Amino acid sequence: MTERLVDHAHYLLDIRENNAIVVYSDQLSKQIPRSYAANAFNVFREAMHQIEMVRLIALWDQPHVDNETIPSVIEFVDDDEVIQALADAARAMYGGAPEPMDPNETAEEREITLRVLKEINAKRGEEHANSAVEGLRKAVAEARAVKSSPQLKSIRNLRNKHVAHYLTQSNAEKNGEIIAPMKVGDEKSVLEASLRIIELLYCWVNGVGISFQDSQKVDKKCAEELWTNCKFDIAGRSKPRAKMLK
Structure with a gap:
């Protein structure tokens, strides 16, 4: 499951970096004047932003x-016995045979x-186990x-009410919860936290x-x-009709 989380995060990052240009910069929008094409571009940009929210939530x-x-x-991991088992697995990574010794050394x-190498490995193993915990x-x-942050709640509410479904009220709102509208940038902190959490889980669950x-x-x-090489040449509505047709 943690391997699949990594895959999902990679795809989300693909979308995020495209949206950094398409949604959050004027690199494309400044090329498009007031026109019918602008309407199509706005639909495209909104769809790109919405799919990022869907994948994030x-x-x-x-x-x-x-x-x-x-x-x-988290529900699987948040258990003392599970955490101890994963710590034991981390410790065992340093439990193998020490490095080969110099054949010219005496038996003593x-x-x-x-003995010194075993002590070093034991210390490293204990440090690794503590790091795992x-x-x-x-x-x-x-x-x-x-999970309980207002940013995540706002993004989820947007997804549930206006993207995944068309709802007058979400279930959370029906239960009396007051959820603030999502603000631009809410997704950034949630994404960054998600990546940190996945990195930690993958490190200590998968080793x-x-x-x-x-x-x-x-x-x-x-x-x-892609997008820096994407150029638009669209006639605006302010230009004469004949020139537009040409």
Whole structure:
């Protein structure tokens, strides 16, 4: 499930870097004058923004055994026995045989070297296990905070009322909860927190370190290569009709 979270996050970052240009910059919009084409561009831009919100909130849908979401993984992980088992697995990474010793050493020297290496590995293993516990606890705490944050609630409410469904009131609003309208930028903090949490979970559940920073750079480069080479030449409504037809 954590592997799938990484896949979902990568796709979301692809969308995010495209939207950084399409939605949040004037690189394209400044090329399009008041025209029928502007209407089409606005629809396209809004759809791009909405799919980012949909994919972001999908990472935070309710926990279920079949839901590949952050809350689903958190519910599995947030257990003392599970965290201890994952810490033991992290510790065991340093429990293997020490590095080969110098064949020219005497038996006594080999024994001393072996003992020192075992002590070093044991210390590293304990540090790694402690880091696992700390990382997992941090992921759980941050996930709980994001789940109850006003930013996430605002984005979810937008998704539920105006994107996924057409509702007069969302279920949360029917239950008396007052949810502020989503503000531009709310998604940024939620996305950044989501990436941090997924990195921690993947590191200590799967035993593999990951950083989304490099992939973000690649996604940005791909988006820039497309959109910086995308040029519009559209006649505005203010231009004479004959010139527009020409």
